[in-house]
Amino acid sequence: MPRAFLVKKPSVSPGKRSWSDLPDHERGDIYIPVSVSPPVLWDETEASTAEVALCLSTRKEHIRCTQKYTQDPHAVVSTAELPSCTTLGQHPSPETERIRSSQNSSYVRSKIKVTTGDPPSEAPATIPSMTTGPPDAVVSPCPTVSAGTSSAPTAGGSYVCQVCQKVFQFQRMLNRHLKCHSEQKRHLCTFCGKGFNDTFDLKRHVRTHTGVRPYKCTLCEKAFTQRCSLESHLKKIHGVTQQYAYKERRTKLYVCEECGHTASTQDALLRHLHTQHPNSAFLRAKVARRQSGAAGGVVLEENSLPSSPLSLHSDDTVGSGEQ
DNA sequence: TGCTGCGCCGATAAATGG
DNA sequence: CCATTTATCGGCGCAGCA
Structure with missing residues (x-):
């Protein structure tokens, strides 16, 4: 789909971004976190989130961390072997919170697309x-x-x-x-507080924090958070062009956002969740949704937290596949 | 049965780092 | 400069609801 209506926006160095200096309309769709607190859905058996902090201390360190394990064949093959920094839903340590708060100033960057069609010169917030x-x-x-x-x-x-x-x-x-x-219906990232209009967008974004990289190159050991990144890599590095018709849907990949494990079917993913993550938010959400459906559509608060990456799991990897 | 919301997907822009 | 990462948003399938 051509995006001729998209125009470039002057780049702003994320490290120099000072939100307080910007009027609201220039902050675009970057959510200004007020109180970002993850839900209490912690799996006590998982590793310490201090390791998350270590991985996310800076963007550079984060990349180094994720690349380290994505280039390690043993790390990417088995989900259980993924570093703990890929695990969602753990209680944030003070260190993690410190990192998250620091990311607000150094990691989040503006990526506002402006549509043509003679919009107001200064698009108001x-x-x-x-x-x-x-x-x-x-x-x-x-x-x-x-x-x-x-x-x-x-x-x-x-x-x-x-x-x-x-x-x-x-x-x-x-x-x-x-x-x-x-400004409504923003889905907030509990790691950095950034807001998204789409739960799927938030889910993809959270992968940048968790290190979950479901799309793995079969020709090398690289892995990517987005399918298009993998396809770009395959084309440029390996010269492999995916043969898809225009707008043809790729094979759906069921991703466990707990550890990055991928499955080709929903059943396989559910089996994985039951065996590896029996207390996962996704499974809990599934049960809750079933109960809420029986109770007349009342959604449990725990699974409706818009700011929770865990809330994604309720409709995440299953999502349309469940439909 | 049609409408609507939700979630997923893909195309692409923009930033980043080597 | 280029590969990679991250983000945005239109398109569309599906399920729920009136």
Whole structure:
């Protein structure tokens, strides 16, 4: 999908970022952590999170740590052999908390994409009130309000975002798009406090903290957090181009975010979880969801914490595969 | 049965480090 | 400069709900 509507934004050195010096609208979608505390879902049998801190003390150290084990064939093959820094859901030690807080200033960086379509010169952090759109298009409401109150599409059959004037063919596309303008429904990383509009985005991000790298190169020992990174590596380093049709879905990989273990089927992942992580948040969430479904859809607070990476597990690796 | 939200995926931008 | 990492966001499948 071409992204011609994307434009570059002047880079800002993350190490020099001073959030207090920036107006809200320039902070973009970087969440300013208020109180980031992980849920109490700790597995006492797991190793100390001090090792996490050691791995995450700086970005450089973090990379060194993850690369060290990703280049170690013994480390990447078996999930149980992964370093403890890949384990989620452990009680944060003071050291870990210190590292996390330090990361807020040195690790998080702005990656704001700006859409074209004649947006306001200074995109405000708060969504402006609705303005008049093109006469033949349905105008989106303020994203901070309900995104589903637009009427049916007009003869043009288009839905227009009033923030950036982008046009969508379907209302649900517009609703989805409005999230990127909204301050609501942020999914917060418990490691660094960064916010995301999508749980999957948060899940991917958390891998940068945990060291989980599900996508492993079969030709060398490198591993990656994102599939596209692996495909890029295969193409550039090994000259292997994946043969996929345009928009063809790759084989789904079921990832255990507890340790990075991957499975080709949901059943295999569940077996792994039952044997290796019987107290995992994912399994607990699965049980809780079953119970909540029986109780009328009440979601347990523990599994609905938006800031918890563990909360991802409830719909994470299973996700659509469960659907 | 259609609508909607959620989650996943992929394309791609941008930053980083060797 | 290039490989890699990380982040953003549109597209889409699926399940739940009215």
